[in-house]
Amino acid sequence: MPELPEVETYVRDLTPILHKRIVQGLTVLWPRIIAAPTVDQFMQGMIGQQFTDFGRRGKYMLLGLASGNTLIIHLRMTGHVTVYAQPVMPTKHTHVVFDLADGGQIHYQDSRKFGRLWFVATPTTILAKLGEEPLAAAFEPAYLVDKLARRNASIKALLLDQSVVAGVGNIYADESLFLAGIHPTRAGSSLASEEVAKLHAAIQRVLATAIEHHGSSLGDSGIQNYARPNGELGEFQGRHQVFQRTGEPCLHCGQAIQRIVLAQRSTHFCPACQQ
């Protein structure tokens, strides 16, 4: 599933491909994919727009346009953006097609239809509730200590909460907790500040390393849920310590990795390394 490292890879890959290109027309095949404004307003707004700036906030892709507006894309579980040099027939999972002035096309595809697109004047309202960017300077250990204090939910659930840290999802929550040696069921408020500091460092290290390896490409119920815009897979899945390694030996101590369900999400951990 696309989390921060996968979305970051997407933005870096798309930047040189889409820079300065102009949207001439578009087709919306599944209207619910457009989160805001209305489908008509989205189409009117996007036509004639030129891509200029490319960014990311949490798991949101921010495609800045010459007019000052922004196209926001959230891939959720199975969203894909592909750029073609020539027009291509939409597939059953193609929900939005952007026709580019130079004859190319951008296809938004999404087998589960959970992804969403926005056309907005300013992205701030959409992004208002997000917590700090985990790789930014403002994400300090003290920030995380404050966010976790007085919270009785499990640390796993809190890491998935986008208002605590923006961009961490199921994969990187499990991997960060393993690296920090913290059991996923521990209540947020039960963590000592030294443990939070370890977790803080683990989150940054896991995310930075995953970006270097272009994210994790995994099957989710057999569906390939993430590939780069050019179809290449990420490489970080081969370096997972616990995620989707249920029953396999811990790479640190040899104990079998366990799977439990927390906050309605599969959670993987080493019972020996994470007491």
Place this chain on the structure above:
DNA sequence: ATAAGGCCCTGACCGC
């Protein structure tokens, strides 16, 4: 304010 559960969706997979 926080926490927990439902909902949106589809394809793979299981059991019969």
Place this chain on the structure above:
DNA sequence: TGCGGTCAGGGCCTTA
């Protein structure tokens, strides 16, 4: 072979 039921999962919404 075909069918129905179950599962996964991000983020938003509702409920307690």
